[in-house]
Amino acid sequence: MALAACHKTPEEPAQPVATSPVAAPQPAAAEVPDGPAVAEADVSAVLAELTQAVRKFAFEQKRTPSSIDELVTGGYIGAKPTAPSGKRFSIDPKSMQVVLAKP
16 A cells, blocks of 8 residues: 655745834833833823822821822832922822922
């Protein structure tokens, strides 16, 4: 009994898949000693995150944090973000919110 070899030709190489152009890498936020700079568009998200950290700190410590730095040292946030130019983050003790203030 003889086996016949398959006379199948090898497949042609796959055609390159069209891809969308690769976006250029976004420049990293400027690193400063306190943490990454905050873009204007991200300010409301950062304020919400900082406010949540202030409220958690206040609940657990039974007092309002004296500064954003205290949230960092207490482990409630990873790094202190840099406020937009000409502003600073401030804690409003009455509303327990973080707001932007003039320096």
